[in-house]
Amino acid sequence: MPLHRLARPLLAAALLVATGTASHAAAQCGGDFQAFLDGVKQEAIAKGLSKRAAERTLKNAQIDRSVLARDRAQGVFKLDFLTFSKRVISQNRMDHGAKNMAKWKRVFDRAEKDYGVPAPVITAFWALETDYGGFQGDFNTVNALATLAHDCRRPHLFRPQLIAAIEMVQHGDLDPATMTGAWAGEIGQVQMLPEDIIKFGKDGDNDGHVNLKQSPADVIMTAAAFIQNLGFRRGEPWIQEVSVPSSLAWEETGLDRPKSGADWARLGVKPRSGKISNLPASLLLPQGRKGPAFLAYPNFQIYLEWNQSFIYTTTAAYFATRLGGAPVYTPGNPDPGLDDGQMKQLQTKLRDLGYDVGKIDGILGSGTRTAVQDVQKKLGMAADGWPTPELLGKL
Incomplete structure (x- = not known):
């Protein structure tokens, strides 16, 4: 099933705040739904879109309560890296990925x-988002966007996407009656939002349209243009599995502590395959010092832009290396982690100690990892950022 994300709306929100329009958009939500749609139509026309396209897009739009339910219930991955990656990187996906890369090689x-x-970078996202187009979502796109734009939780994120959908209708790239996708309005085989499709959509098969639901050529070219815009650097690696010495200073690991590849090599870090690049790299230990270890190079940042979940991004980056010929990771023998209740208990304790761990949600996010690493160091434990029952007991 699709792995939905809101990375793109979050980026859009940052742009809206920067231009001072977020508060204006936020005021245009709630109330009578038809009045809301009339406001969207007038805004679209004011932006230069045709009255006909706006009316065609919005005339049958309606609130989808199931979208609101999904929005309220959405969660971030609570599975650990080994469990999640083994679940989603199946042999079938590997085989299908190889066939697609051969079939669409040109x-x-x-x-x-x-x-x-x-x-491999494009293909990994293609696989994880929709299983190569097999599961693209069955929510009516216009209804989903209208519902979330009308809802007053985050209208500044979704109202621009609804107007972008009108522009897609005007281009002939979206049929409001039949277009379906994810609950948050993402469309197609790599699950992109309307604004991004308009900005980065590429007609890979030269038929005059951008069809991300049915045209693999359009999917591949559009994904490439979007990933380039996220900052992908040509010819550079993104992630590489490595082995690490037991004597490593674990407090030097983590995304915010990069070193040159040469420095990591001097510390005894060795590649599982290939050579370590001398680019800046961070040493990632998704399940602590006893689990798999990866050097994350500058190109790893595009994965964090695509999806904010550390487990998803690390898995997607690793999957791409596998599609490119890298060996299966060495799982190691990680220390047991915490269950949901224990993680929430740990977060509460860390918060009481003055750490900013964000919401007490049982998710091992960046704030919790950073806090864990600091507390481990203070307690004289191996500061690898992996929370264990031993750490929880000491707190």
Whole structure:
């Protein structure tokens, strides 16, 4: 099933705040739904879109209560890296990915030539988002966007997407009656929002339209253009599995503590395959010092832009290396982690100690990892950022 995300709306929100329009958009929510739609139509027309396209898009729009239920209940991955990655990187997905890269090789070659993004990077997202187009979501896109734009939780995120959907209708790339996708309005085989489709959509099969639901060529070229815009650097690695010495200073690990590849090599870090690049790299230990270890290079940042979940991003980046020929990771023998209740208990204790762990939600996010690493160091434990029952007991 699709792995939905809101990374793109969050980026859109940042842009809205920067231009001072977020508060204006936020005021245009709630109340009578038809009056709300009339306001959206007038805004679209004021932006230069046709009255006909706006009316066609919105005339049958309605609130979808199931979208609101999904929005209220959405969660971030609570599975650990080994469990999640084993679940989603199946042999079937590996085989299907290899077949797709061979079948669409000319398109992938063109995408890499034009945008610098290699086939395995695109293919991993293609697999994880919709299983190569097999599960794209069955929510009516206009209803989903209208529902979330009308809802006063985050109208500044979704109202621009609804207007962008009108523009897609005007281009002939969206049928409001039949277009379906994810509950948050993402469309197509790599699950992109309307604003991003308009900005980065590419007609890979030269039929005059951008069809991310049915055209693999459009999917591949559009994904490449979008990933390039996220900051992907041509010809550079993104992640690499490594082995680490038991004597490593674990407090030096983590996304916010990069070193040059040469420095990591001097500390005894060794590649599982290939050579360590001398680019800046952070040492990631998704399940602590006894689990798999990866060097994350600058290109890893595009994964964090695509999806804010550390487990998803690390899995997607690792999956891309596998599609590119890297060996299966060495799982190691990680210390047991915490269950949901224990994680919430740990977060509460860390919060009481003055750490900013965000919401007490049982999720091992960046704030919790950073706090865990600091507390481990203060307690004289291996500061690898992996919370264990031993740590919880000491607190």
